[in-house]
Amino acid sequence: MEARMQNPAMIVPDALPALQALGKTLSKAGVPESTLDLVYLRSSQINGCSVCVDMHAAAALKGGDTVERVIAVGAWREAPYFTDAERAALALAESMTRLDDRADAISDQVWSDAADNFDEQGLAALVLAIATVNLWNRLNAATRQIAGAWAA
16 A cells, blocks of 8 residues: 555645644543543544554553453443443534434434533533544545554
């Protein structure tokens, strides 16, 4: 496999620093880094973004998460490894990533569960984080970026 082009965020002037700044801001907004890693990983799995699956699985492990949790994130509903807050975040990530899968893209129940587990700033950060990883997934998938190349 070969990339079609360099990632567009690295080509368009000032795009990469802007996206990186957003990521840094989100990591300071009150949502645990481990939760963000799980959300990033799950959205990336859904979108088939091998770059982000690779990157966020590695980040979760480096951050101290367990192999069991990283492996099970795709089956989080059936796995006993996740807290209620993580489950709410993962449900929101799935709904936001699969907007067209249902008439009510983000159900009131999914939203309510997330709002019950995160304060307003945390919930806002979670929504922005999910939107941001979906942006990265789409950039990487469209240009066929190679998993692991980001670490080189």
